Every structure is written in C-alpha cells, then in structure tokens.
Amino acid sequence: xxxxxxxxxxxxxxxxxxxxxxVLGASRPMVAAILVAGLVAAYALVTYRRVGRTAPRDRFxxxxxxxxxxxxxxxxxxxxxxxxxxxxxxxxxxGVLVDDSRSMQIADRQSQPRSDFVRGNLVNADSPLLKALxxxxxxxxxxFSASTDRVPSADGLKYAGTxxxxxxxxxxxxxxxxxxxxxxxxMVSDGDDTSDTSLDESLASIKARSxxxxxxxxxxxxxxxxxxxxRVETPRGALKGTSLVVNIVVTQAGYAGATVPLEVEDNxxxxxxxxxxxxxxxxSATMRVRFTASDAGPRVFxxxxxxxxxxxxxxxxxxxxxxEVSDRREQILYFEGQPRPEATFVKRAVEDDKNLQVVLLRRxxxxxxxxxxVSTPDELVAGFPATRxxxxxxxxxxxxxxxxDSFTPEQLRMxxxxxxxxxxxLMMLGGRHSFAEGGWTGTPLxxxxxxxxxxxxxxxxxxxxxxxxxxxxxxxxxxxxxxxTEEASAQRWEKMPALTAVNPIxxxxxxxxxxxxxxxxxxxxxxxLAVQRYxxxxxxxxxxxxxxxxxxxxxxxxxDTTYQTFWRRLARWLVEGVPDHVVTTxxxxxxxxxxxxxxxxxxxxxxxxxxxxxxxxxxxxAPSGKTADVPMDWSVTRDGEYRASFTPDEEGxxxxxxxxxxxxxxxxxxxxxxxxxxxxxxxxxxxxxxPLLKRIAEETxxxxxxxDNAAGLPEAISYSGRGVTVVEEHDLWDMPVLLLLLITLxxxxxxxxxxxxxx
Numbered sequence: 176x177x178x179x180x181x182x183x184x185x186x187x188x189x190x191x192x193x194x195x196x197x198v199l200g201a202s203r204p205m206v207a208a209i210l211v212a213g214l215v216a217a218y219a220l221v222t223y224r225r226v227g228r229t230a231p232r233d234r235f236x237x238x239x240x241x242x243x244x245x246x247x248x249x250x251x252x253x254x255x256x257x258x259x260x261x262x263x264x265x266x267x268x269x270g271v272l273v274d275d276s277r278s279m280q281i282a283d284r285q286s287q288p289r290s291d292f293v294r295g296n297l298v299n300a301d302s303p304l305l306k307a308l309x310x311x312x313x314x315x316x317x318x319f320s321a322s323t324d325r326v327p328s329a330d331g332l333k334y335a336g337t338x339x340x341x342x343x344x345x346x347x348x349x350x351x352x353x354x355x356x357x358x359x360x361x362m363v364s365d366g367d368d369t370s371d372t373s374l375d376e377s378l379a380s381i382k383a384r385s386x387x388x389x390x391x392x393x394x395x396x397x398x399x400x401x402x403x404x405x406r407v408e409t410p411r412g413a414l415k416g417t418s419l420v421v422n423i424v425v426t427q428a429g430y431a432g433a434t435v436p437l438e439v440e441d442n443x444x445x446x447x448x449x450x451x452x453x454x455x456x457x458x459s460a461t462m463r464v465r466f467t468a469s470d471a472g473p474r475v476f477x478x479x480x481x482x483x484x485x486x487x488x489x490x491x492x493x494x495x496x497x498x499e500v501s502d503r504r505e506q507i508l509y510f511e512g513q514p515r516p517e518a519t520f521v522k523r524a525v526e527d528d529k530n531l532q533v534v535l536l537r538r539x540x541x542x543x544x545x546x547x548x549v550s551t552p553d554e555l556v557a558g559f560p561a562t563r564x565x566x567x568x569x570x571x572x573x574x575x576x577x578x579x580d581s582f583t584p585e586q587l588r589m590x591x592x593x594x595x596x597x598x599x600x601l602m603m604l605g606g607r608h609s610f611a612e613g614g615w616t617g618t619p620l621x622x623x624x625x626x627x628x629x630x631x632x633x634x635x636x637x638x639x640x641x642x643x644x645x646x647x648x649x650x651x652x653x654x655x656x657x658x659x660t661e662e663a664s665a666q667r668w669e670k671m672p673a674l675t676a677v678n679p680i681x682x683x684x685x686x687x688x689x690x691x692x693x694x695x696x697x698x699x700x701x702x703x704l705a706v707q708r709y710x711x712x713x714x715x716x717x718x719x720x721x722x723x724x725x726x727x728x729x730x731x732x733x734x735d736t737t738y739q740t741f742w743r744r745l746a747r748w749l750v751e752g753v754p755d756h757v758v759t760t761x762x763x764x765x766x767x768x769x770x771x772x773x774x775x776x777x778x779x780x781x782x783x784x785x786x787x788x789x790x791x792x793x794x795x796x797a798p799s800g801k802t803a804d805v806p807m808d809w810s811v812t813r814d815g816e817y818r819a820s821f822t823p824d825e826e827g828x829x830x831x832x833x834x835x836x837x838x839x840x841x842x843x844x845x846x847x848x849x850x851x852x853x854x855x856x857x858x859x860x861x862x863x864x865x866p867l868l869k870r871i872a873e874e875t876x877x878x879x880x881x882x883d884n885a886a887g888l889p890e891a892i893s894y895s896g897r898g899v900t901v902v903e904e905h906d907l908w909d910m911p912v913l914l915l916l917l918i919t920l921x922x923x924x925x926x927x928x929x930x931x932x933x934x
Contacts, residue, residue, distance in 0.1 A: 178884065183911065184911055184915075185910050185911075185912055186909070186910045187257075188887055190878075190887060190890055190891050190894060191259065191894065194259055195257030195258060195259040195894075195905065196259075197257060198257075199253045199254065199256075200253070200254035233927075233931055237924060237927065240921075240924040244920040244921055244924070247913060247917050247920065248917070250908075251908040252908075253908075254908050255906075255908055256904050256905060256906050256907055256908075257905045257907060258902060258903070258904055258905075259894050259896075259902070259905065260896040260900040260901070261894055261900060261902075261903045262312070262358050262895075262897070262900055263898075263899045263900065264311050264312075265311070265313060266899040267312050267356045267357065267358040267899055268313045268315055268355045268357050268358065269311075269312035269313065269314055269315070269357075269359060269360075269361065269892060270315050270317060270351070270360040270361065271329070271360075271361045272317045272318075272323075272344050272363065272364075273293055273297065273317065273318055273319070273332060273363050273364075274319065274320070274336075274362075274364035275320045275335070276320040276334065276335075276338065276339045277335060277336060277855075277858065278365050278367045278857040278858065279334045279365065279393070280334050281365075281394060281488055281858070282487070283394055283395040283398060283862075284882070289365055289393040289394045289863075290332070290334050292393045292882050293329050293332070293363060293393075296885065297328075297329040298328065303886065304885060304886060308888070311892070311893055312358055312892070315348075315351070315352060316329055317347065317348050317351070319339070319341075319343070320337070320339055321337065321338045321339070321767065321770070322340075322343070323340075323343055323348070336857070337767050337855070338369040338370065338767065338857065339369050340368065340369070340370040340372070341362070341364065341366070341368045341370070341374060342368075342370065342372055342376070343370065343372075343377070345362070345377045345378070345381055345871075346377050346380065348360055349380065349381055349384065349386060357898055358892050358893070359386060359387040359388065359389055359877060359892050359895055359897055359898075360381075360386060360877075361389045361390075361888065361892070362390045362391065362871065363390075364391075364392070365392065365861070365862075365863045365864065366864030367857060367860070368864070368867065369857065374870075374871070378870075378874050378875060382874060382875050386875060387875050387876040387878075387892075387897060388872055388875040388877040389877040389878055389879075389880065389891060389892060390868040390869070390872045390878075390880065391880045391882070391885055392865050392868045392880070392881055393863065393881075393882060394861075394863035396862055397428065397457075397862050398428050398429070398487050398488065398862055399487065400428060400429030400430065400486055401428050401487050401488050402435070402491075402492055403425070403426045404423060404424075404425060404479070404480060404491065404492060404493060404494045405425065405459060405859070407478050407494045407496050408421060408422040408423075408424075409496040409498055410498065410751070410752070411498065412499040412500070412752070413468045413499075413501070414468075414501055414505065414747055414750075414751070415469070415470070415500050415502040415530055416468065416528070416530060417747055418467050419465065419466055419653060420463055420464075420465050420653040421463065421465075421466070421478070422462070422463055423437065423461070423462045423463070423464060423494075424459050424460070424461050425451065425459065425460055425462055425480070426454075426460075427454065427456065428456050429485075430453050431454070431456050432452065432455075433453045433483070434450050434451070434452050434453075435480050435481070435483065436450055436480070436481060437450070438477075438479045438480075438481070439464055439466045439476060439477070439479075440476065441466075441474055441475075442470075442475055446466045447464055447465060447466035449462075449465075451480075464478070465656065470500060471500050471502035472499075473497060473499055474497070474498050474499075475495055475496070475850070476495065476496050476497075476498060477493060477494075477495050478494045478495075479493045490855055490858035491855075491859045491861065493855075495765070497764040499846075499847065502530065504530055505530060505531055505570045505750040506534055506568070506569045506571075507532065507533045507570065507571035507746060507749065507750060508571070508572045508573070509534065509536065509575065510536045510559055510573065510574055510577055511536065512538055512575065512576040512577035512581060513538065513608070514537060515575065515606070515720075516723050517720070517722065517723055518535055519723075520722075520723035520738070521533065521573075521746075522547070524738060524741075524742040525742060525743050528743055531743070531747065531750075532548060532550070533573075534548050534549055534550075534554070534555070535548055538581070542558070544558050559582065560586075560589070561583075563589055563781075563783075564781045564782060566590075566593055567597045567781070570599055570600065570750040570753040571599060571600040571601070571602070571746070571749040571750040571753070572593060572599065572600075572601045572602070573601075573603075573604065573749075574604065574609070575604045576606040576607070576609060576613075577609070577613065578608045578614055579613055579618050579620070580614055587618050587620060591619035591620055591622065592783075593712070594709050594710060594711075594712035594713070595709055595710030595711065595712065596783045597711070597712065597753075597754075598710070598752075598753055598783075599750075600712055600713050600715070600749035600751075600753060601620075601624075601713075601714045601715070602715040602716070602717055602749055603624060603716055603717070604717050604718075604720070605677065605717060605720045606677065606720040609678060610678045610680065610716070610718065611628040612677065615628065616628045622709075623714045624707075624714050625706055625707035625714055626682070626684070626687070626718070627680075627682040627683060627684060637676075637677055638675065638676075638677055639675065639696045639697070639701075641673060641675065641676050641693035641695055641703060642673045642694050643671060643673070643691050643693045643703050644691070644693065646689050646690060646691065646692050648689065649689065649691055649704070650664075650665065652690055652748075653744060653748065654690075654747070654748040655690060656744070657740050667737060670730075671725060671737070672725065672728040673693075674693075674719045674720075674722060675720060676720060678718045680701060680716070680718045681700070681701065682702070683705045683707075686707050686708065687707035688705065689702055689703075689704070689705045690703075690705065691704035702716070703717070704716070704717050712753065715749065722741075722742075723738070725737060725738040725741065726738035726739075754777070755845060756778065756779050756780070756781070756842050756843030757833055757834070757835050757843040757844055758776065758777045758845055759776045759833040759845040759846075760776075760777075760847070761774055761775070761847065763849075764850060765849070765850040766823065766849065766850075766851060767851070767853060767854055768823055768824060768826055768851050768853075769823075769824065770822070770823075771821070771822045772820055772821055772822070772823065772849050773819075773820045774793055774805070774807065774818065774820060774831065774833070775810075775817070775818050776791055776793075776807055776816070776817045776835070777815050777817075778815050778816075778817060778843075780837070780842060786815055786837055787809050787814055787815065789817070789836065789842060790835065791806070791807040791817040791835045792806055792833070792834055793806075793819055793821070793832070793833045794833075795821050795830070795831050797823070797824075797825050797829055798825050798826070799825055805820075805821050806819065823849070823851035825851060826851050826852050827850070827851060828848055828849075828850055828851075829849045829851060830846065831846065831847050832845070833847075865879070878891050
C-alpha cells in the first residue's frame, strides 16, 4: 500500500530514487526563467511591503507562501531528472536459486506451504513476476539444498532436501554463470542454513565479482503456535542398567504455561513419561527426564512431545539420540588402610550389580592384605599395584582410611596419572587417615583432589555430626537422585540421618563442584562431597567416615534401599566415561546417505602414553552386511590422534570397529555406531531468517524482498547497474506531488487572505 501511494505521488517506485543520480537539465531558457522569477519575487515583496493595512505577521505569511510557490515553479523549470543504468532486455542472464529443502513444505503463510510462492510466481507461466523477469532477462534456474544443481525450470522440485547450504548454492551459481553478462542472482529461500561452514567466504567472492544477490524470504519470521525440542544432552555411552537423567531444552510459542507429556522411547518402546510445564512464549527452559538404559547395544532413544492443537510445525517436537549401552563389568579397586565397616557395606551395596566389580584390598597388618572379589589368584598378591599397567587396568580407585605414607613416591605419581593420563575415576573417603589428617598435603594427589587442604589444622582434634544435604548443583546430578523423581529425592534427603566427619573441609578448588554439603556442630558449612575434572579423568572427595549409617541407623527401615541406590549410582558415575586404549569419536551420530562421516581415534599404549606410529584401521560394516576397511592416518597436530572418514551409501545403522596395532602387538579396539538416514534439521529453528537473508543482500549490493513486495524484484534487478546496461533519464518535473503542492500553496494563500479580510 505504501509503495503504491509513493508511486502515485512521485511517479516512480522508491527503488528508482535509491538507484538513480539526481541531475538538473539546465539550459538558456531556464536561465531566463530564473531572471523572470526573480523579478516577480521582487515585485511581490515590494507589493506586500506597500500594503499599509496589513500586520507584519500577515505580510510574513503571505510572502512565505508566495515565495514557496515561486520556488516550486522554478524547480520544475529547472527540469529535474534521475539518471539510471538500466539492463538491456534479453542481453543479460539472471540466476534464480530456489530452496528445495523440507522446510519449504512448512505451512506457516496463511496456512499455505512456503513452496506455494515458487509455484505461483516462478512456475506458473501466467505469473506477472515470471513474465516480467523473462521479458528482461535470460533465466537460469538452480535448485539447492545439501547440493546445488542446474534445472530447466522451477517446476518439478520435490522440496525433500534434508539440509540447506546457502554458501555452496551461491558459489555453484557463481561458477556456473561465470563469463556471462550477469545482472545478478535471485535466491528464494526461508534462510534456514544448516551447514557447518561460514557464509563469509562465499559472500566475499560474490562481492568481489560485483554480483548482487536479491533474496526473497518466504515464511513467517516467528511462529504463532509451536513447540520445539531444541536440544537433548545425552552421554555417548552408558553401562547397562544405568539410571540416566537427561537435560532437554524446550522452546515454545503460543502454549505458555501449558502442561504437556514428555515421552522417552527406546527403539519404539516407551521407557519414561513425565509431565512438564512449558515456559513463556519465545523462551527456552531446561527439563529433566529420567529413564534406565536397560538393554545393551546401540540404542536409539527418542524424546517426544506429542503434537498440540493448531501447532504449525510438528516435526520439531521430536529429537533422537544414539547411546552406546555397554554390558561389561567395570573394575573398581577399593583400598582400605584398616578394617572399617564402610568397605563391607559398600561392597554389599554393589554386589548385585552385574556391571560393577569392587575389588577390595584391605590392609590387615604391615605388608599383609586381605583380597576379596579378585579376578585371578595373582591379582594384588603383593598389595597395592606397583606398576602403571597393573593400576591402570582398573577404571576406578577408592581410597579409604589410607595414609599418604602407605605409598611410595612412584605410587603417588601413579595415582595422579591414573586420573590425569589414564582418565580414571578416583575417590577419597573421609577418616582419620584421609585428606590433610592423613598427610596428603603436598603430595601429587593433593593437586588431583577437588578440595583444599588446611595443613595447619591437620592434627587438631575434630569430630562433628554432619547433616548432609545436596547443594543446588548436586540436586541435578544423576548420582544424587536417591528416589524416583527429583521432588521425591529432595524429600528423601531431608529425612536422611546425620553422619560424622573428622575432616573439617571448608574450601574446594576453583574448578570443583560441591554436590553434598552439611552443617557441623559449630553450625559451619562443611564440604561433604565434591568433584572436579582433572586431565582426562575425574576426582571425588567424600569427606564422611560412616555413610553406612544410611543403612544401619535406627531411623532407616530394614527394607530401605536408599544406601544401595546411592552407592551404586556413585560407583557407576565414578567409572562413567573412563577411556580405553582406543577411543573413537565422530562429530555426528547421524548423517544423510552420501554424507561423509569423519572419524577420530585416540590411541595409547598399556601405560596410556600416546602412540604416533601405530597401524590404525576402521572396519566399517554396513546395514546390509557389506564391509570395508578404512586406514586411519596420524593427524600430526596431536599426539596419538588418527583421522579418516567414510561415506555411507545405505540407510540404517553402521558399525565401525577401530583397531590399533604396533609392532604386531594389539593395542586395543573400540566400536561405535553411526546412523545413516534422512535428517530432520530443516524443521528446527525453522522460522524465516530475515536477518541472514538481509545480510546476504546488503553485503552483495542486492535487496531483500518478501512475497508482499516481490513484484518490485524485476525493476530492482534492472536498475542494479550490472551486466549490459543503457543510460535512462527519468523526468521528475511532472510528478503529481509537485502539482498538488503548488495547488496547496496557492489555495492556502487565498484562504489566508479570505480569513484575514485581505481578499
């Protein structure tokens, strides 16, 4: 409407004024007209000055109106005009790039798919837009999604692409049309760029070649009613039977405050359902859902919110995640410096867990040990491991009531490296021989543990009952969930009996997280359980000497399993994510068929020292059973890192086994899985991205359009000044707005005279 009114008043579209250069067609008759106009203006001034009966204000108003009218006439006599470079019809090529991805099927424009704009304006032969473009330019059509191809016309597009690469599309059209007189490129898209590469390089190349890109944004900039599962944060792997707490980020519009179910499926079987309350419109909220990884193997978990009434996009209500669920037994070395009840109760708490093996080494006298639950007769026969290979065979270590003096300097360094280099989990329990009280200040393990030691108080008698409660951060940790729900878990913690401590720990390292805290008998806060990442592994400090009271206290029911639940989850978390000798990763666990899968393997020897001269091969098994071996090369940039890639050509689950050898000796192997299937990324954050499309247009000298003003596209391209052009002159002196303004000025003067009695 605005553009139509502008064109009525000023004769041309706003684009003509933006692109044209303003000039005045000066000539001798015009000079004479200026002299005459000056004489008339002087005569008018003299005339009004001689009117004695008029007030000074009247004379000022009348002179101003008369001079304005004369100036307007003078402006017209100067013959103003706009000079533009216009494309010569049918002498220039125009590339038309049409988005052929799935998001173009979204019906968010008056309940019509975005692709309807293409069908109605670039396919229909009777379309005014297509006619205007065809009359002025030689059209070359391209379809683009993950790849870009030349097509005879925009007819026949399937809108089935699973990703969109805008930069690649611009680069392909640029190269295809190089050497031709090019007026510009037209890109019809919703701007949903799902590629990992930046647009900067493509835009710089387009700009360097002076190719304007005219973008047409289709779709709504924001949805009126939509729920989106934006992100799901799951571990890449888990032990069978692990209770997982997964963070899910949900965004919505139009359903603020609504309660909806959040379902979790394991290969089609619902394993958890929780009701969640949606956040305010346009905001994101993190929800937590709990479920158990009960079956081993590569499991595809689906997180879904059922479609709601009048929802515009339902495909973004679902996210999938692949989790490698392992059914193996993880060994934890529990070293007890002196007989205490804690070790016995911990061993009992986890003995029914088939995926955990707590190997107990109890020192009964100097150089005498009791070994329980060992795998072989020779295991730990000489006491605590004396070599790295022996110690690094475990995935977790628990130190209970052991002085630092019980270890040799080499064993202390081995314990630090067990966390730092091997990537294992280490936990120290509280007691008279732990932390500063056990002489651990200044040892290599003092840097590893998450708590700060106060050596000045290490020999000060201290004993205090502690009321243990989770911190705000700890309440969200999976291992702190001692009941079925977060609310029930918080209530259960409130009823847990007090424990005792002899280690007054008040501070933690800067990178540590306090999971459990408590008040001692002096009403001071004390660190009960803290954790920190250190190198490749993690370290925990559990500064309590009798957690077994959570099982044997008089207030605890005989059938209460809280203690077992706590220690099983704590032990599983201790060994979670501990790396093997070969660790294989990939940036994505799902790719489109034909899309390369990058593989990265980290290889270490038995002492967990990086190996750069290994022979590493990825054995890839397709869903059909077809196999292929892909050699992996050392990356050179990082010790022990090997890289390769393969391209799946089938849909389904690919198994990748990466094995490493050196000097004919097997170093280890790792197995991961990758899904090859059509992606759904086009439906997430799928609102039309006007800022991105505007940026493309502005940086290349083009313009941004929407379906509402796309009719001005042919003229905008014609006057962009690119390709084969001719100079055009557009007169401005006969614009209707000038005539209306002249009539307004003279009419105002007459009306003022009548009002003041001067007519």
